[in-house]
Amino acid sequence: MAKSIQLKRDSIKSNYSGSGDYDLVIIGSGLSGLSSGMMWQKNTANKRTLIIEKNSYPGGYSTAYEREGYVFETTQLFPDIIDILEYLEIDLDLKQYEGNFMRRLVVEGEQVEEYKIPAGAENFKTYLVGIFPDDADKIRALMDYSVDMFKQVRKLKANSKLKDKLMIPFQAPKVVANLNRTYSGLLDKFGITNPKLREVMETFTSFSGVPSGRASAIMATGAMLSSMTRCFRPYGYFDEFPAKMAQLFQERGGEILLDTEVEKIIVENGEAKGVRVKGQDEIIRAGTIITTVDPMLAMRTLVGDEHLPASYVDKLKNTIMSVSSINVALGLDDKIDMKTLDLDYPYNVVSTGLGTADKLFEGYLAGDQAFSNDCFHMAVICPSLTTGAKNTITLRCTPFALGQWKELRDNDYPKYMQEKERWGDFFINIAEKYFIPKLSKHIVVKDISTPATYARYSGSPTGSLYDMASLVSQFGPKRLPMLTPVKNLYQPKFSHGLYGTMMNGVQVVDLLLDRKFNNGNSLFAPIKH
Numbered sequence: 001m002a003k004s005i006q007l008k009r010d011s012i013k014s015n016y017s018g019s020g021d022y023d024l025v026i027i028g029s030g031l032s033g034l035s036s037g038m039m040w041q042k043n044t045a046n047k048r049t050l051i052i053e054k055n056s057y058p059g060g061y062s063t064a065y066e067r068e069g070y071v072f073e074t075t076q077l078f079p080d081i082i083d084i085l086e087y088l089e090i091d092l093d094l095k096q097y098e099g100n101f102m103r104r105l106v107v108e109g110e111q112v113e114e115y116k117i118p119a120g121a122e123n124f125k126t127y128l129v130g131i132f133p134d135d136a137d138k139i140r141a142l143m144d145y146s147v148d149m150f151k152q153v154r155k156l157k158a159n160s161k162l163k164d165k166l167m168i169p170f171q172a173p174k175v176v177a178n179l180n181r182t183y184s185g186l187l188d189k190f191g192i193t194n195p196k197l198r199e200v201m202e203t204f205t206s207f208s209g210v211p212s213g214r215a216s217a218i219m220a221t222g223a224m225l226s227s228m229t230r231c232f233r234p235y236g237y238f239d240e241f242p243a244k245m246a247q248l249f250q251e252r253g254g255e256i257l258l259d260t261e262v263e264k265i266i267v268e269n270g271e272a273k274g275v276r277v278k279g280q281d282e283i284i285r286a287g288t289i290i291t292t293v294d295p296m297l298a299m300r301t302l303v304g305d306e307h308l309p310a311s312y313v314d315k316l317k318n319t320i321m322s323v324s325s326i327n328v329a330l331g332l333d334d335k336i337d338m339k340t341l342d343l344d345y346p347y348n349v350v351s352t353g354l355g356t357a358d359k360l361f362e363g364y365l366a367g368d369q370a371f372s373n374d375c376f377h378m379a380v381i382c383p384s385l386t387t388g389a390k391n392t393i394t395l396r397c398t399p400f401a402l403g404q405w406k407e408l409r410d411n412d413y414p415k416y417m418q419e420k421e422r423w424g425d426f427f428i429n430i431a432e433k434y435f436i437p438k439l440s441k442h443i444v445v446k447d448i449s450t451p452a453t454y455a456r457y458s459g460s461p462t463g464s465l466y467d468m469a470s471l472v473s474q475f476g477p478k479r480l481p482m483l484t485p486v487k488n489l490y491q492p493k494f495s496h497g498l499y500g501t502m503m504n505g506v507q508v509v510d511l512l513l514d515r516k517f518n519n520g521n522s523l524f525a526p527i528k529h
């Protein structure tokens with residue numbers, strides 16, 4: 001008997017008091033906004049705090065939704081953020097993935113290689129050495145170096161002062177050495193030339209739709225180690241996570257205003273004073289504002305170029321946002337036994353061989369896509385294996401650009417639907433060929449999201465999924481900083497993903513409170529009292 005549908009997100013209601021004056025206003029109730037609000041509550045007292053959200057429920061990109069009796073989810077796993085959840089006293093019933101982290105298929109013509117990437121850095125190293133014995137020494141050296149480099153990231157400060165900067169070369173020499181290195185540069189450094197081994201290692205950059213020749217070595221290493229060490233998902237639907245945070249935030253005295261779009265961040269004499277929301281003339285005043293929405297939207301539209309230094313506007317114009325996606329969510333009949341299909345991994349990924357990520361990313365940069373029968377990358381996720389609900393799978397297909405999608409959706413809806421179906425069929429065929437025989441015969445409900453869906457839902461002008469692209473040219477000091485040129489306006493943008501969202505809350509509140517609880521550390525390491 002399949003589990004019933006009870007989305008927790010809908011239990012959260014606005015509790016806005018109508019007060020026009022807050023100590024802190026947060027724009028956006030995605031996990032960055034909620035973690036910022038909860039961190040602030042934990043480390044301050046008697047502050048009036050408001051989160052404003054344009055959608056009718058909290059969660060942003062991390063959510064679940066129902067279509068014709070099936071529940072679909074957007075996000076599928078989060079890496080090790082357990083210590084932050086405990087710190088914030090967020091109690092969730094979580095499944096920890098044991099065993100393998102990913103089932104990975106690499107297609108070269110008619111040949112298909114299968115890899116089962118285990119969880120844990122040590123296990124991964126042993127696994128790779130077993131498959132690529134000729135490269136054993138290189139693999140060991142790379143993995144040991146990677147673990148060490150990630151440890152050094154822990155020694156960095158989030159918003160370095162001069163004294164911190166002077167210490168960096170001594171405390172984190174590997175970080176300094178790799179600041180401008182791409183992930184493929186890191187593989188080169190260890191003499192890893194075997195294309196099959198490279199393809200497996202590059203799994204962790206293709207996650208975010210960035211090719212390893214452009215991805216930051218440090219960011220890719222961090223993504224690899226943080227996600228494969230321990231990873232989790234709720235036993236319930238994914239909306240439980242933000243709903244629980246929103247509920248606790250309200251119980252602890254915070255206010256949430258749903259269904260309300262911030263139209264303007266009010267700046268007077270270079271200082272953020274409050275926000276104006278759509279349909280209301282009155283300004284909601286704020287001592288401090290944190291924006292968690294797409295930086296192009298926040299800075300160029302809500303603030304406006306006229307309030308920003310020309311150099312900052314140039315930086316924004318030159319910032320490459322991360323890719324968008326087509327997601328095909330499928331509700332399947334009960335004649336298919338999902339348990340027998342070997343799909344219960346955080347990720348099942350199929351792609352064509354080395355070079356695929358480069359071609360797809362070039363397509364994205366050109367404002368389009370470069371998928372074909374010989375060039376594809378797709379993840380297959382099967383949430384119902386955990387939730388126990390009616391059979392669902394999601395096909396996540398990245399990277400796509402917004403391109404013509406919004407234009408079609410707004411001006412030629414039949415063509416938009418036709419294009420959606422065309423791409424849906426393309427990816428269903430791939431899933432059928434490599435993962436689920438006769439898949440198309442079992443489809444009861446099909447729900448396809450396009451880049452236009454993501455743009456509309458998140459407010460991102462490009463439908464970007466992962467904030468700023470994790471390119472080496474946008475890493476560390478080259479990333480847009482948390483401190484904006486507008487006084488009292490903060491923009492936490494640690495990195496993408498749910499790990500990044502929790503770290504956004506840690507970093508921005510620690511900055512606001514002058515390193516009061518996390519000692520300025522770049523990662524979560526709260527001061528023990």
Ligand SMILES: Cc1cc2nc3c(=O)[nH]c(=O)nc-3n(C[C@H](O)[C@H](O)[C@H](O)COP(=O)(O)OP(=O)(O)OC[C@H]3O[C@@H](n4cnc5c(N)ncnc54)[C@H](O)[C@@H]3O)c2cc1C
Nearest residue numbers: 028030031032053054060061075076077261262459497498
């Ligand atoms: C399909 C998909 C799958 C993903 N899978 C994973 C995964 O498995 N694991 C993982 O770690 N990461 C995953 N990610 C990435 C992850 O979901 C995001 O990095 C994260 O949820 C971003 O959270 P956020 O709070 O920073 O931003 P968002 O979730 O975008 O939240 C911003 C919020 O601001 C609101 N907003 C926008 N404009 C305004 C305005 N003007 N006024 C008021 N409110 C506004 C939006 O409605 C939104 O709720 C996935 C992303 C997508 C889209």
